[in-house]
Amino acid sequence: MPTVLVNGVNREIKAPSDTPLLYVLRNDLELTGPQFGCGLAQCGACSVLLNGKEVRSCITPLSAVAGKEVTTLEGLPARWAKQKKLTGPEAAHVLHPVQQAWIDEQTPQCGFCQNGMMIKATELLESTPSPTIEQIKEAFTKSGPSPHLCRCGTYTAIIESVQRAADIMARSIL
Amino acid sequence: MTGTLETLAQGQQGTNVDVFGASLSRRGFVAAGGALLASFVLVRSSSAQEETPSMRGIPTSKLSSDSFIEIHADNTILIRTGKSDTGQSTVFTAYPQIVADELYVRFEAITTVISGDTDRTPDGGGTFDLLGHGMPNIRKAAAYVYQAMLDVASKQLNVPKDQLSVKDGIVSGGGKSISYGDLVKGQQLNLTIPVMGDIHSMFGLMVTGNPPLKPVSQYTVVGKSFPNSSVVSKVSAKETWVTDVRLPGMLHGRVIHPKTLGSKLVSAGTLDKSRFPNAQVVVKGNLVGIVAPTEWEAIKASQQVASDTKWSDWRGLPTDARLFDYLKEDADWKSVPAATSKESKGDVAAALASSPKKLKTIYQRPYLKHAPIGPTMAVGDVRPDGSIHVHGHTQNPQALRTEIALMLGVSPDKVTVHTYAGAGHYGRSNGGNAGAEDEAVILSQAVGKPVRVQWMRNDDLQWSTQSSCAFAEVELAIGPDGKLTGFQIDHYMPAMQDDRPIGAILAGLPTMPAPNEKGSLFGMRNQPSDPWLYGATPAVLERAHGGPQIGQASSPINVGLRDHSLRTPVQYQQNFPRELAITEAAYLAGADPLQFRIDHATEKRAIAVLESARDSSGWKTRSGFANGSGPTKQGRGVSLMMRGGAYWACVAQVTVDTNTGAIKVDKLTMVVDPGIVINPLQLKRQIEGGAVMGVSMTLREELRFNDSTITSSDWISYPIATMADLPEIKVILHHHPEVGSYRQGSEAASALAAPAIAGAFFDATGKIARRLPLKPAYVKTLLEA
Numbered sequence: 015m016p017t018v019l020v021n022g023v024n025r026e027i028k029a030p031s032d033t034p035l036l037y038v039l040r041n042d043l044e045l046t047g048p049q050f051g052c053g054l055a056q057c058g059a060c061s062v063l064l065n066g067k068e069v070r071s072c073i074t075p076l077s078a079v080a081g082k083e084v085t086t087l088e089g090l091p092a093r094w095a096k097q098k099k100l101t102g103p104e105a106a107h108v109l110h111p112v113q114q115a116w117i118d119e120q121t122p123q124c125g126f127c128q129n130g131m132m133i134k135a136t137e138l139l140e141s142t143p144s145p146t147i148e149q150i151k152e153a154f155t156k157s158g159p160s161p162h163l164c165r166c167g168t169y170t171a172i173i174e175s176v177q178r179a180a181d182i183m184a185r186s187i188l
Numbered sequence: 189m190t191g192t193l194e195t196l197a198q199g200q201q202g203t204n205v206d207v208f209g210a211s212l213s214r215r216g217f218v219a220a221g222g223a224l225l226a227s228f229v230l231v232r233s234s235s236a237q238e239e240t241p242s243m244r245g246i247p248t249s250k251l252s253s254d255s256f257i258e259i260h261a262d263n264t265i266l267i268r269t270g271k272s273d274t275g276q277s278t279v280f281t282a283y284p285q286i287v288a289d290e291l292y293v294r295f296e297a298i299t300t301v302i303s304g305d306t307d308r309t310p311d312g313g314g315t316f317d318l319l320g321h322g323m324p325n326i327r328k329a330a331a332y333v334y335q336a337m338l339d340v341a342s343k344q345l346n347v348p349k350d351q352l353s354v355k356d357g358i359v360s361g362g363g364k365s366i367s368y369g370d371l372v373k374g375q376q377l378n379l380t381i382p383v384m385g386d387i388h389s390m391f392g393l394m395v396t397g398n399p400p401l402k403p404v405s406q407y408t409v410v411g412k413s414f415p416n417s418s419v420v421s422k423v424s425a426k427e428t429w430v431t432d433v434r435l436p437g438m439l440h441g442r443v444i445h446p447k448t449l450g451s452k453l454v455s456a457g458t459l460d461k462s463r464f465p466n467a468q469v470v471v472k473g474n475l476v477g478i479v480a481p482t483e484w485e486a487i488k489a490s491q492q493v494a495s496d497t498k499w500s501d502w503r504g505l506p507t508d509a510r511l512f513d514y515l516k517e518d519a520d521w522k523s524v525p526a527a528t529s530k531e532s533k534g535d536v537a538a539a540l541a542s543s544p545k546k547l548k549t550i551y552q553r554p555y556l557k558h559a560p561i562g563p564t565m566a567v568g569d570v571r572p573d574g575s576i577h578v579h580g581h582t583q584n585p586q587a588l589r590t591e592i593a594l595m596l597g598v599s600p601d602k603v604t605v606h607t608y609a610g611a612g613h614y615g616r617s618n619g620g621n622a623g624a625e626d627e628a629v630i631l632s633q634a635v636g637k638p639v640r641v642q643w644m645r646n647d648d649l650q651w652s653t654q655s656s657c658a659f660a661e662v663e664l665a666i667g668p669d670g671k672l673t674g675f676q677i678d679h680y681m682p683a684m685q686d687d688r689p690i691g692a693i694l695a696g697l698p699t700m701p702a703p704n705e706k707g708s709l710f711g712m713r714n715q716p717s718d719p720w721l722y723g724a725t726p727a728v729l730e731r732a733h734g735g736p737q738i739g740q741a742s743s744p745i746n747v748g749l750r751d752h753s754l755r756t757p758v759q760y761q762q763n764f765p766r767e768l769a770i771t772e773a774a775y776l777a778g779a780d781p782l783q784f785r786i787d788h789a790t791e792k793r794a795i796a797v798l799e800s801a802r803d804s805s806g807w808k809t810r811s812g813f814a815n816g817s818g819p820t821k822q823g824r825g826v827s828l829m830m831r832g833g834a835y836w837a838c839v840a841q842v843t844v845d846t847n848t849g850a851i852k853v854d855k856l857t858m859v860v861d862p863g864i865v866i867n868p869l870q871l872k873r874q875i876e877g878g879a880v881m882g883v884s885m886t887l888r889e890e891l892r893f894n895d896s897t898i899t900s901s902d903w904i905s906y907p908i909a910t911m912a913d914l915p916e917i918k919v920i921l922h923h924h925p926e927v928g929s930y931r932q933g934s935e936a937a938s939a940l941a942a943p944a945i946a947g948a949f950f951d952a953t954g955k956i957a958r959r960l961p962l963k964p965a966y967v968k969t970l971l972e973a
Binding site: 029030032033034037040041045046047049050051052053054056057059086087088091109113116117120121122123124125126127128129132150151154155156160161162163164165166167168169170171172173 | 276416422429561870873879
């Protein structure tokens with residue numbers, strides 16, 4: 015029975031090893047941040063971080079993640095708290111700066127794709143703390159197996175949110 | 189019976205106080221809490237029932253007694269609406285803002301919004317025109333409640349009603365004051381509001397009467413950028429999406445859709461029980477479904493069974509390559525009468541005959557998809573007691589309820605539709621109001637357990653409805669003074685409002701009729717839907733021609749290319765040719781296309797948005813083409829629209845790579861005057877998104893199909909815009925309180941881009957692109973012609 019480190023907790027999974035991670039997360043672990051969009055790695059709605067790198071959970075079999083660290087949307091606050099060494103109530107109540115920026119900017123319309131957008135933003139900001147608009151566009155269109163798609167067309171808001179998240183993260187270094 | 193405030197104050201139950209036609213009564217005293225509940229009474233049945241095709245033969249169900257608005261003893265306020273939130277936040281932002289202003293309370297006092305669920309909301313109605321042309325139900329309901337609260341306070345404070353005022357939910361007058369919460373404490377007050385209409389129709393029930401409304405000049409909540417409460421839950425993974433619904437004993441379902449849009453089932457494949465021991469095949473008519481306890485087993489089993497399932501062949505589609513030839517030469521436009529717009533006037537034929545500069549041409553728009561990022565899904569739960577529960581993300585829950593009831597031959601009372609957040613469809617992408625709800629119900633009934641049907645990406649693109657294709661024939665003439673002397677446009681579009689759920693069709697179960705010759709509301713008819721804005725034109729003729737859906741009649745399963753409304757429906761199809769033709773007319777006249785529009789427009793608000801678009805985009809007035817040199821050419825274009833009482837103008841600035849044929853939209857300037865702007869930030873976000881959708885539809889989107897089926901099956905074969913396509917978007921909101929009401933400020937944002945971008949390409953290159961989308965291959969053909 016494979017064990018996967020999900021959002022900081024080791025989880026034993028009963029599902030067959032060829033099961034895509036998406037269904038394991040949503041149905042077995044009740045982590046429903048990642049969404050089913052295409053099952054083809056063409057849209058990004060299902061993204062999670064695997065050892066800090068954005069992957070499409072809809073085509074990633076369970077066997078490929080055994081022993082690795084998976085972070086879902088639900089795990090972003092704890093990921094940030096750990097990175098900032100926050101403890102106690104401070105850690106319990108904080109959102110990841112990316113999530114906070116998404117709220118401040120009122121980014122989602124329907125919001126269905128935004129899981130993947132926030133996962134991609136987190137990956138980007140961990141390697142590039144102050145990205146340019148071109149770097150943001152590059153990350154959301156060329157860095158993964160496909161561009162991250164939004165039917166509601168929230169790309170302007172996403173760019174503004176990534177920049178705001180970068181600001182929040184920069185200020186929190188103090 | 190009508191009583192007096194005296195009897196109300198004395199607590200006599202059953203006596204009513206008239207409140208501008210609503211009826212206030214005390215139902216009793218309560219030990220704890222207390223509330224005023226504003227529910228409704230149906231004052232008369234609507235004649236709309238006969239006119240709505242979807243309603244034929246369906247009995248009206250018992251109405252929910254749930255209130256529109258509740259004022260609680262703790263000073264919190266709850267509102268309910270039958271409309272769903274499909275992602276634009278109106279029910280979470282504009283609706284509470286409207287109610288808060290009418291009740292003279294703070295936005296934050298509205299603590300709960302319940303929307304959509306058929307058992308918990310009072311008024312029904314589809315999720316469109318959310319602002320109700322300035323008078324959504326919730327506004328009038330709030331106005332009644334305000335008057336009732338004044339009546340109650342007047343009695344309690346012993347101060348005449350006209351001497352009372354309210355601020356932040358505190359009623360004051362005669363040196364005394366009391367909060368709304370204290371006014372209702374310990375009692376249950378009922379306010380019965382008059383409504384009319386049919387809850388299951390696309391319009392739902394409508395609040396009637398004329399309670400006094402708060403003067404617009406006194407608005408303090410409307411006009412401010414309050415946040416959307418659902419954003420926090422969505423961003424922090426706390427939202428319960430429709431995709432998250434899990435019921436005890438629920439099975440995962442997948443549906444194997446037919447090989448073509450006209451195929452009948454020959455034989456369902458045999459399930460390999462050795463590989464999929466827990467899966468089960470369900471066959472009903474031409475509907476083949478698989479259920480299994482786990483999602484992965486359902487997916488794999490459905491793939492295995494699909495590979496072994498035999499379908500009859502059918503070839504009844506014209507193919508995408510022949511689409512516009514088919515529409516022009518072969519399609520039936522004679523079975524229903526054409527409709528002429530009320531703005532048509534003058535003698536166009538004479539104008540065309542006498543003017544030397546003329547244009548006669550055709551504009552074409554392909555089929556588009558709703559293409560939600562999440563394919564449609566639903567959970568059906570047919571219970572042993574005969575009740576049917578549907579969990580979905582639906583545009584019109586009450587209408588879906590009747591569709592399910594009709595399908596199973598039960599009363600709508602047996603059906604409850606629960607709505608959740610879901611992926612945005614921007615219209616009605618299957619069966620009018622349904623996603624996979626009908627299929628989930630059919631499978632649930634077959635296996636006796638709740639079933640969750642999730643469409644895969646290809647199901648969604650190949651088996652949901654399309655946004656109708658269209659073409660328009662235009663003839664126009666320019667007089668010696670450089671002005672339009674005549675403008676004639678004939679719009680052709682196959683029927684759009686197909687309300688039939690696909691699962692019910694495939695299973696051979698009852699549905700509403702397909703769009704046909706009958707039906708005064710929609711049927712096969714087309715309507716002029718793009719208000720003419722160039723009133724200075726002496727002769728105008730606008731006609732709309734409708735016809736059957738393509739392939740439906742010859743499809744043995746009566747399917748073909750089903751169509752249903754997508755953002756700015758019908759008007760998108762009509763505004764693109766109209767506006768691009770006006771741009772062509774301007775160049776023909778040797779005029780600047782923006783100034784040409786101003787010179788022909790007669791409505792002040794239309795002229796104002798054009799001037800605003802000109803000034804805020806840096807548009808320099810000139811005649812003739814941009815005439816850039818070199819392989820990369822730049823141009824600008826403009827478009828104009830009035831929809832639902834809101835005026836729109838758009839300026840597009842583009843760069844054309846003449847080597848590749850690629851068009852890059854550099855900047856879109858979107859100007860809207862909706863009258864009153866309710867929430868500037870939310871409206872700006874909605875318009876930015878709509879502008880991107882417009883770019884997507886203009887440059888990328890086109891349904892692909894062969895002679896038998898839809899071949900757009902994924903995001904490669906149905907591409908939509910990515911962040912790489914994102915132009916700079918400048919949004920200008922014109923707030924005009926003197927208009928006195930708020931109109932649709934969001935929807936049409938999707939439609940402005942196409943004629944503006946095509947106009948900009950014309951300006952850049954001198955070549956006209958009259959067919960969407962403007963893909964590089966098509967653009968190259970034009971450039972090389």
